[in-house]
Structures are given as C-alpha cells and as structure tokens.
Amino acid sequence: MDLVRALLPVVVPAVAGGCRAPRLAGLAAETASDIARTFKALADPARVRLLSIIASAPDGEACICDLTEPVGLSQPTVSHHMRLLAEAGLVTREQRGRWAYFAVAPGARELVATSTDAVLGDL
Amino acid sequence: MDLVRALLPVVVPAVAGGCRAPRLAGLAAETASDIARTFKALADPARVRLLSIIASAPDGEACICDLTEPVGLSQPTVSHHMRLLAEAGLVTREQRGRWAYFAVAPGARELVATSTDAVLGDL
C-alpha cells in the first residue's frame, strides 16, 4: 500500500497497491464541447486580429474589404474566419447593400467570461 | 462612387468606385499569436474537462491517474494534454514521488481575462 496517497484527505478504496482514483468529476462531455467551441473561435491568430480590428474600429464595425488588407489574407479566408466568429456568437453580421458589416457581439465578453468561470469555477 | 461608404466618418481616399479600406489596425501579429496560444489550450473538450476536474478537486490538485478514467482517454493522451495546459501557463506541475500533481495555475483566470481584454478592448 502506498503511504503517501493513503494520507490524502480523500476517500480511497482499501486496495493494496496502484493508483485508485478518488472518482473526480468535472464538466459533462457535452458542456465541455460547447465551451471548447467558444475558445476554439479565439484559438487562431488571424481571428484574434480580426476581432481586435473590429473592436477598435471607429464605428465598432467593419466589412470584409476593410479587414483583408490589415491581416494580409485573401478575401475567401477572411470570409471564412468571420463566419466562424459569427457562428461562435462573438460577432454579428449585418448586410447593408453590397457590404457585410461585422461588429463585436453584445454578449461576446460575457460569453468568454462565463465559459472561463465554467471551467475554472466561479468562486 | 459609392455614396453609402463616402458618408462614413472615416478618411477615405477620393478614388472613384471600389472599397477603400480606412486603414484599420488591430493587434500586432506576434501579440495575436501569443493570445491565440492561450485560447488554443482551452480549445479542446478534453482539456476543458481536465481543467475543470482539477479545479473542482477537493485539494485543488490531481495526478494523471486521477484524470485518465473521468475523461475516458488513454494515459499518454492525458499526459499530452496536461503538458499543453502546463506550457500555456494554465496549470502547474509538481512531482511528488512517482506522481505528478497538477493544479490550476495561480494566474490562470487572470491570464484568460487579460487575453480577452486585449482582443475585445478593456474599456
């Protein structure tokens, strides 16, 4: 039997030898996937830059053609990233004439904050 | 010339037709990569679960053998994920005897918060 672990203040089955996990539990698999999806949207340098550009824009919004050049990516690629950000609920998309204007979603900051709390615990 | 965009309160070169980007600027490429690296560590369901398990553990720490079963992954895979979380500065690793104990890093929550502020603006 292992003395070190036996002294730990957790309920451990009295089995000799080996590591007996104290049945720890965390987030459910589905919940974890939802949270990961939010962070995944922020897990790419291009999307981080795109989001920061929009957030710091004078009007708080920008269209694809405003974003292509600053990030140095092709138009389809920028469009693809914006789609992911929109699907994650981090930006909103508004079609005005030929242009598609993107703005940081109202609940974006809170979405990240609550996700963080869900993982780390909101104590 | 496009009337809609010409009325926008941004300095736009007087060029006829086409989208003339108002030279928007956001985070630097290197800064964006650093931030994305933090979020990337949280962009996987398995790592989200692992982190939440550790955060909710009675002692605030857990070893690999405590984590393998709850997430339903092999030991090498869990070890791999913990390595990534540690490299991201989200968890700390402490070797005690045969076991490696992982705990949520002291500055984990702040790391995510400051990263979020850097992207969305800390207004």
Next chain:
DNA sequence: GGATCACATCGACGTCTGTCGATGGGCCCA
C-alpha cells in the same frame, strides 16, 4: 535487487483546419 507502478516520450495514423484560386450570386451604378 527485482518487480511494480506512475508518468513521459516516441512513432504512427486518421481527422480537422487554415489557406488559396476559381466560381457564383447579389447589389449598385451608369
């Protein structure tokens, strides 16, 4: 000292993801 245990590393494999050029669909202006 030999057996056992916890963990890290390695090599391999399938899948996901970021990127591009080409193309198509709307909208606007002349």
Next chain:
DNA sequence: TGGGCCCATCGACAGACGTCGATGTGATCC
C-alpha cells in the same frame, strides 16, 4: 441592361492536431 464590385461557397491541398499502443525512465515497495 450591362458591367463592376463585394461577398460567400466550392474544391483542393499542406500542415497541425488528437489519439492510440509500445516503449523508456525514475521512483517505490517487497
């Protein structure tokens, strides 16, 4: 009505990523 512009979608491709079994490395126990 025709042409030009913005944007989304498609198909393709390289690279990154998650996962596993097998193996190596220390530390512990008998």
